[in-house]
Amino acid sequence: MNEEHFDYDETDELEEIIDAGEETNKPGQLYEHYRFVADSGQSPLRIDKFLVNRIENASRNKIQEAANAGSILVNGNPVKANYKVKPGDIITIEMTWPPREIEIIPEDIPLNIVYEDEHLIVVNKAPGMVVHPGFGNYTGTLVNALAWHLKDHPWFQSNDPRPGLVHRIDKDTSGLLVIAKTENAKTHLGRQFFNKTTGRTYHAIVWGNVKNDEGTIEGNIGRSLRDRKQMTVFSDNSQGKPAVTHYRVLERLGYVTLLECKLETGRTHQIRVHLKHIGHTLFNDERYGGDQILKGTTFTKYKQFVKNCFAILPRQALHAKTLTFEHPATGKTMAFDSPLPDDMIRVIEKWRHYTAGRE
Structure with missing residues (x-):
């Protein structure tokens, strides 16, 4: 056994480093990595202590993170790290990828x-x-x-x-x-x-006319208890990890809004989850329901217009626009700004024309 098995979702602090969460798993497919059956003489013991004694090189912190992510199951049900193991309990650790030693193969792929x-x-x-x-x-x-x-x-x-x-x-x-x-x-x-000393802003197209010109979204983010492929905002601060997103309206486009979002934290899917939480799901975000027509009319012509927009932008409308950090060798502030990609520009222009035609 190997501690690498627990590196499926990083530590809390590494979530700051791996911003927004990479989607590389085949949806819905889980793999059993470990399985234990508590013997008949097992005395009540926290499951994190139970597992740290049975998995080589696995720290208690790593096991607690796996529990928080819903990956530790007892008799088929997710449990928290403080669950007390009982005689006969079937304990499994499931993840959305199989164990595999990954060798990086150099590939001649163009980079910008x-x-x-x-x-x-x-x-x-x-x-x-x-x-x-x-x-x-x-x-x-x-x-x-x-x-x-x-x-x-x-x-x-x-x-x-x-x-x-x-x-x-x-x-x-x-x-x-x-x-x-x-x-x-x-x-x-x-x-x-x-340490959150970098600067990152994103541009996002969201469903709906955002009420305030600017605002801040706060709410703990963690893996959904109903759908472990999604993240969610918890009203109970004892669950999930603290997350803060600032937003500013750049342009109102009728049934959608162009926003600038600034991250204080970098939780998995943070912008996507926070904006959905306030009722403004990212445009064409399939994972969180933005690939449906969430605002607008019932007219066939409008429905076709939105479908055409989806075809132009076949992904969530989110772009990492700016990045600022201190150069590791010189200490100089490095600031970068990238233009919006063509698919987002084209969709924004289509919404401008549509909105102008309604005035």
Whole structure:
């Protein structure tokens, strides 16, 4: 057994580093990684203590994180870390990917590199590109492309599944990422994301006319108890992890709104979940219901208009627009701004024309 088995969702602090949560799993498919049956003489014992004594190299903190994510089941039901194991309990740990040693295969995939020096690379990731290999996506990822680009660089090792990564964005989110090229740069940049001293803004198209010109969304985010493929906002602060998103209206487009979002934290799917929580789901966000017509009329012509928009933008309307951090070697403030991708621009223009036609 290996502690690597628990690295499916990172620690809480690493969620700051792996922003918004990569979607690399085949939907609905779970794999049993461990299975234990408590013997008939088992005395009541917290399940995190029970498991830490049975899984080699697994820390109690890692086990608690697995429980918080709903991945530890007793007799088929998810339990918290303080559950008391009883005689005969069947305990399983299930995750949405099978154990596998991942070797990074360098692939000659074009990258949009906006800045590079001997310490780091800043790329503008295209929508549809997975950041790093995982179940169902062992090739064709950003890391595979980086491995090719840096194939002669001694620090990039084929046995490291996340070489140089200090944060990430969803497969279907476009925009800016910084990648470290040295161990020192990775440590320095990682600390900045951990301490929330980096700056990140996103542009998002959301359903509905957002009432206030600006605002802040606060609410603990954790894995949904009803659907473990989704994250949710918990009203009870004892569940999930604290998350804060600031937003500002950039343009009102009738039944949709263009927003700028600024992250204080970087929970899995944070922007997507927070905006859904306030009733403004991301446009065409299939995971959270934004691929349905949530606002507007019942006219056939309008329905066709929205379907045409979905066809132009076949993903959630979210772009990592700006990124600011301190250079790990020089200490200089580095600031980057990426243009909106063509699919978002075209959809915004379509909504402008539609709204103008209604006035």
